[in-house]
Amino acid sequence: MAADLAVADAADSASDGSESSTAIPSDGGSAIGIDDLAHSHAGKASPSSSVCVFVEKANASRRRTRPLTADDAEFRAIIQSGIEREAAKRSGKARHRFRDLVFTRQFTTFDRQNPRSQSPFHGFFTLFWLAMGFLLLKIAAQNYRNMGSVFGRAEIVHLMVDRDLFVLLATDGLMCLCTSFGLFLHRAIARGYLTWTRSGWIIQSVWQIFFTGSVIWISFYRDWPWTHTVFIVLHDFVLLMKQHSYAFYNGYLSRVYRRRKLLEQKVGQLDDLASQRRPSSTPSNTPTTSATSTQDASIHGPTPRRRAIGPRASTNFSSEESEIATMAKVIDAGEPLDEEQSQTFRRVLTTEITILDDELRGKCTTTDNAYPKNLTFYNLAEWTCLPTLVYELEYPRQESINWWYVAEKSAATVGVIWVMIIISQAYIYPVVVETLRQREAGMSFEQRCMEFPWVVSDMLFPLLLEQLLAWYVIWECLLNVLAEITRFADRGFYGDWWNSVSWDQYARDWNRPVYTFLLRHVYQSSISAFHLSKTGATFVTFILSAIIHEILMFCLFKRLRGYLFISQLTQIPMAALSRTKLMKGQDTLGNVMFWIGLFIGPSVLTSLYLII
Structure with a gap:
């Protein structure tokens, strides 16, 4: 118990979970990243299949292959770094989000089920x-x-x-x-x-x-x-x-659940305003251009501007500084919107609701255990x-x-x-x-x-x-x-x-x-x-x-x-x-x-x- 609660190196290993190495060096040769691995492994349904990583040595003319199984530490490192990088692309560095932790199938070192348990030092264990x-x-x-x-x-x-x-x-x-x-x-x-x-x-x-x-x-x-x-x-x-x-x-x-409900209410208010459309014009106090650009980036761009959309768990639009909050204030004001503005607002709000649904589902493969269904x-x-x-x-x-x-x-x-x-x-x-x-x-x-x-x-x-x-x-x-x-x-x-x-x-x-x-x-x-x-x-x-x-x-x-x-x-x-x-x-x-x-x-x- 002398040091099991100490976390001296947390600042180096955890402060930026989205920035981790995705390459595996092997024998002094080149390395393969998660994108290449995912591309080469696409379409393989068996979880126990091996992934062949091609390693090319700088001073050799021939190539060697080394299989990586799902239980290998190198494979888990690749998957974890890839997930963290993808999460960083989707969410940015949201300060109020819990750190993503990756759970994978693995065994303890001395477990006989571990394929690596028979180390050269196994005799000392005996x-x-x-x-x-x-x-x-x-x-x-x-x-x-x-x-x-x-x-x-x-x-x-x-x-x-x-x-x-x-x-x-x-x-x-x-x-x-x-x-x-x-x-x-x-x-x-x-x-x-x-x-x-x-x-x-x-x-x-x-x-x-x-x-x-x-x-x-x-x-x-x-x-x-x-x-x-x-x-x-x-x-x-x-x-x-x-x-x-x-x-x-x-x-x-x-908080995420409450934010989603609030955004669903805004969508309902937006529908009520649809019958009060006025001729198309863009007032200076509505974020149509900015919202449209944000939505286009979230659909077509490689990295959505997540911070521009808004904090994931915020439930106070009056103090929040984001485009979502600006839209909510415009909707609450009850001013009629033209068709282009209404469609832009709807796209941004529904995209945000979809992102929040993913957050509520967490790592669940189905929605059966998503919040608040998990409260049992x-x-x-x-x-x-x-x-x-x-x-x-x-x-x-x-x-x-x-x-x-x-x-x-x-x-x-x-x-x-x-x-x-x-x-x-x-x-x-x-x-x-x-x-x-x-x-x-x-x-x-x-x-x-x-x-x-x-x-x-x-x-x-x-x-x-x-x-x-x-x-x-x-x-x-x-x-x-x-x-x-x-x-x-x-x-x-x-x-x-x-x-x-x-x-x-x-x-x-x-x-x-x-x-x-x-x-x-x-x-x-x-x-x-x-x-x-x-x-x-x-x-x-x-x-x-x-x-x-x-x-x-x-x-x-x-x-x-x-x-x-x-x-x-x-x-x-x-x-x-x-x-x-x-x-x-x-x-x-x-x-x-x-x-x-x-x-x-x-x-x-x-x-x-x-x-x-």
Whole structure:
């Protein structure tokens, strides 16, 4: 959890989503772009067909071909960049639009279904689990020798099951039910009882604060052990992000929906004015020439002037500065229009309505789930179970569920959790108990500081193992179980973070679901809603990440110290250091520094919270 919420490189990777490279270099030769690829692949209906990319080397007279399948990272990069470029052509850089995220079919790195999982280093993966097996045998033998049982005293297991287990499960179920608050709110907004811009977002924000505060209060009131607290607080943060994404994306769509209804009303008023036509003349206060040119550009031109037509989610024509708003004011004035003006206004308005219909449909292939048809209990329940934190109207899905795969990953989830419990019981729990005993015995601050290095060294290896196993059980096992049950096809839950050469790269690849959430709902929203610069939005993202991490540590240790908060903020200068000339091209040095930080950091932070 040390860096999964940090987004140091968001300013470089997300600020202009429409400007991304569309070419794939290969073997030093020429590259092929998305337009060429789309042209060569046109007419092929099979999704599993390969795309042959011709690569011509500059120093060779013959040409080679290399097939790209739909699951290849290069192919997904081409498709994503092409979609973003096309979206940029259609919409321009609309400041109030949510960032487009492309979901594609892909597998996690260590998943056996991934055709690329058999890497040259697969043997080290096997060696790691063999080492874990021998370590468990060693711990079991020691427990049997010292206590007559292979399980030892099993204090952590007793913490998990002996106290308030059913209360914990009931609280978690109630949390899931409470996420339906956003559904009721947006149904009221869709029916016109409330508006998102005036009161809806305020109500939702107050609810989110109350939701999180209530869960934290319950954990303190029940005085739950750390096992219960970790589970309930982390799940609370997950549900909080899901509620936020669901509410604010639907809030944006509600504005688009309201704008479309207003434009439909203007078309109706335009029809009423048709009977009052006067001789053809173009008054100076009507935007006939400008509107006509805009409409011609939107139909015949390669890049429509989207900003000239108007903001996509604006519902206030009196303050809006666009040609659509000017037309609305002319129509509201009730002045009779000649036939040419009436036809021009109608074309522009109907084109805008069509564009808004596309926005309301989002990534849906049909209109069955377009806003506001998506505001159903089934859609909300499905969204709650999906292994993503960014709400969309539709995601890529698999055709069927492989229940043997579900059983395999479920067994792996239970097995890895059991391994984590055994390692914690054998190597972490005794150190924690002894440290707390020393504090309660009245050991002085100086004496505790003298013990600090020894506590750090005792927990170095077990905490590193726990961190690796926690990552594996969540992002490789548990999320794949949810993805298979829900037929969720995009399983890019993480990247090759173990090859990171900087902390910002690690933050992007360690936890992709949280990274994409922060990218859309914190970084981009800071720029669009609060008009912050890229640097300011990055800093806000870091601050929020640090606060959330510190809240978790406060719930665990019942003490507010700020060590993790400060540690999170130190990633800003470290990320800046990785971009200096000193570190450019020093991949091995960067990776060594990254692993040293990941190795030492958790032990140092845990020891600080325990001792000081």
